[in-house]
Amino acid sequence: MCGIFGILFANGVTKPPENRLNQSSELISHRGPDGYGVYSDSGIGLVHARLSLVDLQQRSNQPMWNAEQTHCLIYNGEIYNYKSLRQSLVERGVEFNTTSDTEVLLKLLIIDGAEKTLPRLQGMFAFAFYDLKKKQVVLARDRFGIKPLHLYRDNEKIVFSSEIKAMKPWIELQPNTFQMIRYLMNYGAPIHDKGFYENIDIVPAGSVITIDMGSEPQFSKFSDVLDMVSHDKAEELEGLSKEQIVDLVDEQMQFSVKQMLHADAPVGALCSGGVDSSLIMAIAAKYHNNLAIFHADVVGPLSEYDAAANLARHLKLDLLTVQARDEDFIRMTPEVLYHYEQPFSGHPHSVPFMLVSKLVQEHGVKGVLSGEGSDECFLGYEYLALEPFWNFYHRQTGKIRSLIERIPVIGHQLCSSEHNIPKLVPDMLGQFEKTIDQRKAREIYTDRLNKPADLNVRTLDLLRNHLVTLLHRNDTMGMSAGIEARFPFLDESLVETAINLPLRHKIRFSPVVWEKDHPFLRDKWVIRKVADRYLPKLLSQRKKRGFDVNAFRRMTIEKRFFDSGFITSQFKLSRNEATYLFETAGQPLMIKLMMLEVWGRLFMEDAPLLEVQQSLQSSASIRSLR
Numbered sequence: 001m002c003g004i005f006g007i008l009f010a011n012g013v014t015k016p017p018e019n020r021l022n023q024s025s026e027l028i029s030h031r032g033p034d035g036y037g038v039y040s041d042s043g044i045g046l047v048h049a050r051l052s053l054v055d056l057q058q059r060s061n062q063p064m065w066n067a068e069q070t071h072c073l074i075y076n077g078e079i080y081n082y083k084s085l086r087q088s089l090v091e092r093g094v095e096f097n098t099t100s101d102t103e104v105l106l107k108l109l110i111i112d113g114a115e116k117t118l119p120r121l122q123g124m125f126a127f128a129f130y131d132l133k134k135k136q137v138v139l140a141r142d143r144f145g146i147k148p149l150h151l152y153r154d155n156e157k158i159v160f161s162s163e164i165k166a167m168k169p170w171i172e173l174q175p176n177t178f179q180m181i182r183y184l185m186n187y188g189a190p191i192h193d194k195g196f197y198e199n200i201d202i203v204p205a206g207s208v209i210t211i212d213m214g215s216e217p218q219f220s221k222f223s224d225v226l227d228m229v230s231h232d233k234a235e236e237l238e239g240l241s242k243e244q245i246v247d248l249v250d251e252q253m254q255f256s257v258k259q260m261l262h263a264d265a266p267v268g269a270l271c272s273g274g275v276d277s278s279l280i281m282a283i284a285a286k287y288h289n290n291l292a293i294f295h296a297d298v299v300g301p302l303s304e305y306d307a308a309a310n311l312a313r314h315l316k317l318d319l320l321t322v323q324a325r326d327e328d329f330i331r332m333t334p335e336v337l338y339h340y341e342q343p344f345s346g347h348p349h350s351v352p353f354m355l356v357s358k359l360v361q362e363h364g365v366k367g368v369l370s371g372e373g374s375d376e377c378f379l380g381y382e383y384l385a386l387e388p389f390w391n392f393y394h395r396q397t398g399k400i401r402s403l404i405e406r407i408p409v410i411g412h413q414l415c416s417s418e419h420n421i422p423k424l425v426p427d428m429l430g431q432f433e434k435t436i437d438q439r440k441a442r443e444i445y446t447d448r449l450n451k452p453a454d455l456n457v458r459t460l461d462l463l464r465n466h467l468v469t470l471l472h473r474n475d476t477m478g479m480s481a482g483i484e485a486r487f488p489f490l491d492e493s494l495v496e497t498a499i500n501l502p503l504r505h506k507i508r509f510s511p512v513v514w515e516k517d518h519p520f521l522r523d524k525w526v527i528r529k530v531a532d533r534y535l536p537k538l539l540s541q542r543k544k545r546g547f548d549v550n551a552f553r554r555m556t557i558e559k560r561f562f563d564s565g566f567i568t569s570q571f572k573l574s575r576n577e578a579t580y581l582f583e584t585a586g587q588p589l590m591i592k593l594m595m596l597e598v599w600g601r602l603f604m605e606d607a608p609l610l611e612v613q614q615s616l617q618s619s620a621s622i623r624s625l626r
Contacts, residue, residue, distance in 0.1 A: 196342040
C-alpha cells in the first residue's frame with residue numbers, strides 16, 4: 001500500500017523545491033496510483049503515493065496531519081490489528097475523523113510515542129513520523145522486512161524512500177563495486193545495510209531511526225525475529241499432541257487469512273498450484289464469497305497450470321491466468337530490473353510474477369494473498385531435509401565418504417552439497433552479513449532453549465535472510481502494477497509457533513514418501529496435515545516445485561550487447577579483454593553479466609527503458625525445448 005519519500009537538510013533551512021519533490025513522486029507513482037501528497041517546509045520535504053485499500057476517501061490521503069498541525073505521517077503498509085488499537089484509543093477519549101489504519105497509527109505515535117507503539121503493531125509497514133515542534137523524524141520498518149525502506153546520507157542531507165529511483169532527482173547514483181563483484185561470484189543478494197548502491201543502505205527489518213534535524217541519525221531496533229525464540233513457548237508446544245499441533249496451526253491460519261482479507265477494495269489471491277497458496281485460498285474461500293484467484297502459467301514442461309486448475313475446480317472458483325512464454329523473459333527483463341532495482345538472477349520467476357501482477361491490476365483487484373513464508377517457517381525447501389546427513393558426511397574420513405557416495409539418491413545429494421560450503425571471499429565483500437546473522441541466531445537459540453542448535457535453527461536463518469529477498473521480489477513486482485501482497489504465513493503468532501515448534505512437526509519420517517531430494521521424509525508436515533482438512537491429497541501432499549523457470553538457462557546473449565557498455569566501462573576492460581570475458585564466460589555467468597549490464601544502463605547511465613529493451617531483444621535468443 002503506497003510509496004514514501006523524504007528529504008531532510010542538515011541546516012534546517014533549505015526548503016526542498018516542490019517541482020523536484022513532484023519528480024520523486026512521479027518516479028514511485030506506480031506504487032500509489034490513487035493519489036499523491038507533497039509537503040515542503042524549511043529543512044524537510046515529504047512525498048506520498050497512495051494505493052487505497054482501507055478508507056478509500058480523500059480524507060485518508062497523506063501526508064496525514066493531526067488537527068493541530070503539529071505532527072504528520074507518511075506510511076506504506078497495513079496494520080492488521082488497527083481496529084483493536086483504535087478501540088483502545090477511543091476508550092481513552094480519542095476521536096477519529098477517518099476509518100483508516102493510517103490515522104490510528106498517527107495518533108498512537110503522537111500519544112504513546114514510537115517506543116511503546118511499534119511492538120504493538122501487527123502487520124507490515126515502513127513510515128516516517130514528523131514532529132514539527134521538535135523538528136524530529138522517526139523512521140521505522142516492520143519486523144519481517146515486508147515493506148521496503150532505503151536510506152542515503154551525506155554531510156548536507158538525509159534521503160529515505162520506498163524505492164531508490166525516487167532519490168535520483170536529489171543524488172547521483174553510484175554502484176557499490178564490492179556488491180557487484182560479490183554478485184558475479186555467485187553469492188546471494190544483500191538483505192540489509194549495504195546494497196548495490198554506494199552510500200545507500202537497506203534499512204534492516206525491525207529498525208527505528210530517529211533523526212533530529214541537523215544531528216546524526218540514531219539507529220535502534222524495536223524487534224527481531226530472534227526475539228521470538230522462547231523457552232516457555234517451546235515447552236508448551238512440546239507438550240501438545242500431533243492432533244493439537246495441527247489444530248493450533250489450523251486455528252492460527254484461519255485467523256491470519258481472515259484478518260488479511262479485510263479491505264474496502266477488492267482483495268484476491270495468487271495461485272501457484274503449490275500447497276501453501278492452495279491452503280490459503282481454501283481457507284479464504286470460507287470467508288470470501290467470490291475470491292478472485294490468479295495464476296502465472298510458465299508455458300512448457302514446468303507449467304503448474306493443471307494443479308492450479310484442479311484447485312480452482314475444487315473450490316468452485318474461476319482461475320484467471322496469464323501465460324509466461326520464452327520471449328517474455330527477454331522482452332520483460334529490463335522492465336523487471338527497473339522495478340527490482342538490482343540484478344535478480346536469484347529469482348528468475350520475477351518475470352511471471354510481474355505478468356500476473358499486471359493481470360491482477362487489469363481485473364480491478366488491489367491486494368492479493370500470497371504463500372511466502374511457509375517454506376521458511378516450516379522448512380519446506382528440498383535441500384533442508386537432508387542437511388543433517390550433509391553435516392554427518394563432511395565430518396567423515398575419505399573411506400566412509402566413499403561408501404556414503406555409493407548410496408543411490410542420497411549419495412548423489414550429499415556429493416552435490418559442496419556448493420553449500422560458505423565462500424569466504426564473497427562473504428567478506430558483503431562484510432560477512434549472512435555469516436554474522438547465522439552465528440547470532442545459533443547463540444540465541446542455544447542460550448534460550450538450552451540445547452545445541454539443530455536443523456530447527458534454519459527457520460531463523462531463512463526468515464532473516466532468504467525470506468527478505470523473496471519479499472523484495474513480491475513488493476517490487478506487485479507494486480510495479482499497483483498491487484499489494486499480503487502474507488498470511490507471516491502472522492506474528494503463527495511465526496512464533498513455527499520458530500518454537502518441535503522439528504518432528506516440520507520434517508517427519510514417512511515410509512510412503514518417495515521424493516528424489518529427500519526420500520522417506522515428509523517436508524512441512526504440519527502444513528500438509530492442515531491442508532488435508534481443506535484439499536484433496538493430490539494438492540495437499542503435492543511435491544514442492546518452487547515456481548521454477550528455465551528460460552534463462554536456455555538464453556544466449558550475443559557479445560555485441562555489451563559493446564562499449566556499463567560493464568566494460570565499470571571494470572575498465574579493453575576491447576580484447578572484453579572479448580575474452582564474453583567469449584569465455586559460461587551460461588550462468590553470462591546471464592549475471594547481462595542483468596548487471598541492464599541494471600547499470602538503467603540506473604547508472606540513465607538509459608531509457610525502451611532503448612535497453614530493444615537492445616536486449618536484438619541481442620538475445622532462447623533455445624527451444626526439444
